[in-house]
Amino acid sequence: MAAPIAERGIPLAAAIELLERDVVRPGGTTASGAHLAYIPGGGIYHSALGDYLAAVSNKYAGIFFTGPGPVRMENMLVRWVADLVGYPASAGGHIASGGSIATLAAIVTARDAHGLKGGDYASAVVYLTTQAHHCIEKALRIAGLAEAQVRRVPTDERFRMRPEALEQAIAADRERGLRPWLIAAAAGTTDTGAVDPLDAIATIA
Structure with a gap:
């Protein structure tokens, strides 16, 4: 990982092996059920699948016109959380990255x-x-x-x-x-x- 990025790529199998060896295994395993430190959650399959679908569809949700579906989903989630914690019907918000x-x-x-x-x-x-x-x-x-x-x-x-x-x-x-x-x-x-x-x-x- 210390080498400069090459002009030519490497085979997919070699890239996955490099990722596993140099990225996934070293350091803390935040996806482990035994990881209790800090905020990052575990690698839940359904969350990973949701991230995958969001990435491949790549819908822009910044404004309603370009992504009415994602905007509606965000509004539904915000409303659900507001109701869950007892906020009034006038409450609003948005989903942040962190x-x-x-x-x-x-x-x-x-x-x-x-x-x-x-x-x-x-x-x-x-x-x-x-x-x-x-x-x-x-x-x-x-x-x-x-x-x-x-x-x-x-x-x-x-x-x-x-x-x-x-x-x-x-x-x-x-x-x-x-x-x-x-x-x-x-x-x-x-x-x-x-x-x-x-x-x-x-x-x-």
């Missing part, structure tokens, strides 16, 4: 919904815990919010955000003339699976 892109979309949405402009960024405050995924701070930088203040709210013995500590941090920032803007609570963190007390945090927000 958590990092979903987080970026959420941060940009929050920025625009609250009318934050360039001059507001340095005084805007984000609240999260030490258990928060690194993609949150990455998304802040990509969204132009690198100047925003980031507060690490203390957690309890189960690594959940402490609502009273959050409330105190918000009050202190308001006294400083800052603008509490975003609370990044978690419904299952990557490292420990901690679920923050979302109802209490929503009440504070």
